[in-house]
Amino acid sequence: MSTMSLDLLKEQQKEKQTELLQVLQSEDAGEEAIAQAFADYANSLQQALIEEARQSLSDTSADKAVLTARGVRQLTSAEEKYYNAVIEAGRSADFRQALSNIEIDMPETTIDSVFEDLEQEHPLLAAIDFQNTSASIKFIVNKTGVQLAVWGKLNSGIQKELEGSIDEIDATMYKLTAWLPVAKDMLDLGPAWLDRYVRTIISEACLTAIEDAIVCGTGKDMPVGMNRVVGEGAVVSGGEYTEKTPIKVTNFKPKTFGNLISRMAVNPESGKNRTVSGLIMVVNPVDYFNLIMPATTAYTPAGAYVSDVLPYPCKIIQSARVPSGRAILGMGKKYFMCIGTSRRGRLVYDDSVKFFDDQRVYAIKFHGNGFPKDNNAFLYLDISKLEPLAYSVETLGEPAAPTV
Numbered sequence: 001m002s003t004m005s006l007d008l009l010k011e012q013q014k015e016k017q018t019e020l021l022q023v024l025q026s027e028d029a030g031e032e033a034i035a036q037a038f039a040d041y042a043n044s045l046q047q048a049l050i051e052e053a054r055q056s057l058s059d060t061s062a063d064k065a066v067l068t069a070r071g072v073r074q075l076t077s078a079e080e081k082y083y084n085a086v087i088e089a090g091r092s093a094d095f096r097q098a099l100s101n102i103e104i105d106m107p108e109t110t111i112d113s114v115f116e117d118l119e120q121e122h123p124l125l126a127a128i129d130f131q132n133t134s135a136s137i138k139f140i141v142n143k144t145g146v147q148l149a150v151w152g153k154l155n156s157g158i159q160k161e162l163e164g165s166i167d168e169i170d171a172t173m174y175k176l177t178a179w180l181p182v183a184k185d186m187l188d189l190g191p192a193w194l195d196r197y198v199r200t201i202i203s204e205a206c207l208t209a210i211e212d213a214i215v216c217g218t219g220k221d222m223p224v225g226m227n228r229v230v231g232e233g234a235v236v237s238g239g240e241y242t243e244k245t246p247i248k249v250t251n252f253k254p255k256t257f258g259n260l261i262s263r264m265a266v267n268p269e270s271g272k273n274r275t276v277s278g279l280i281m282v283v284n285p286v287d288y289f290n291l292i293m294p295a296t297t298a299y300t301p302a303g304a305y306v307s308d309v310l311p312y313p314c315k316i317i318q319s320a321r322v323p324s325g326r327a328i329l330g331m332g333k334k335y336f337m338c339i340g341t342s343r344r345g346r347l348v349y350d351d352s353v354k355f356f357d358d359q360r361v362y363a364i365k366f367h368g369n370g371f372p373k374d375n376n377a378f379l380y381l382d383i384s385k386l387e388p389l390a391y392s393v394e395t396l397g398e399p400a401a402p403t404v
Contacts, residue, residue, distance in 0.1 A: 330378030
């Protein structure tokens with residue numbers, strides 16, 4: 001194929017990716033429609049990668065630096081051993097038995113690379129306390145933050161015992177499964193290209209599920225979202241946490257914005273004041289252009305527009321998982337999210353999906369959990385009536401004449 005054909009394949013891949021996201025965002029889409037959309041995207045990605053690999057193999061100038069720039073990583077010995085085992089199993093006549101006999105787990109470096117890609121491409125994951133555990137483990141966290149010691153005389157007794165509200169987080173509580181429909185032609189490309197495909201597919205499969213959980217997860221068989229009530233006042237019904245009542249916001253003037261931020265400056269666990277930093281505002285992409293951009297864009301005297309102007313440093317992040325007319329304002333690092341592979345982080349085969357032709361379907365399972373670290377860390381806003389930014393002009397009278 002020509003270079004134009006590769007460009008066309010990549011354009012088709014982007015179209016299928018957009019269609020997949022639209023299906024995932026639709027509340028009416030069933031499991032079969034989602035599976036079909038994901039299969040179509042995977043097939044378009046495979047075709048583009050196969051053609052790109054063929055062109056790279058015929059291009060004598062495609063050295064390691066060029067391939068790295070194209071997303072083809074140089075594999076570690078463990079990764080190469082793993083993918084060669086997967087390729088050999090995939091070519092086997094009894095591939096299910098061969099796959100189950102693979103005694104190599106997916107290397108941690110591969111999973112690390114997947115989540116590095118996710119953080120680089122999706123700012124919401126980079127803004128929160130997002131950790132790849134690489135295995136099923138537990139975390140111990142102090143919810144009340146720093147506590148002050150008490151001054152006293154040298155010979156006095158201990159005045160205060162420092163205590164904290166300690167939480168144990170089980171990273172294995174929930175399971176996230178990513179499907180890998182692998183065409184047999186992919187097996188002929190070798191370990192490096194198979195690695196690129198696997199990382200891309202896992203990233204896309206995990207992205208929507210992770211973002212959805214971070215923004216509006218119910219807590220039932222999934223993490224708890226930023227828009228849910230947590231802490232002592234949380235009401236859990238049927239395993240689901242209550243959604244926060246949206247705060248109506250019509251402008252982002254200093255007084256309004258400062259009042260919102262002041263709510264975060266108190267730790268609800270200890271009742272003590274704290275510094276507010278690392279603010280993010282997560283909004284729907286459509287609302288960003290219709291509501292947020294007009295409300296945060298200023299026209300300077302120099303004749304230039306300055307976007308995302310807010311009274312206090314805050315990063316605006318677009319996410320399709322935020323409902324229309326709503327926004328989430330909070331301290332990004334106050335949301336904890338951990339994702340890792342299961343203890344036996346292997347690919348497994350599944351034959352429940354019947355429409356894949358000349359493809360074999362594998363899956364990798366991830367364990368994880370996530371929730372806001374306290375209830376004041378994030379505010380749920382109603383921005384449906386947000387007004388555009390406008391200059392206020394104040395007329396000052398002539399200064400009074402000095403008295404003699």
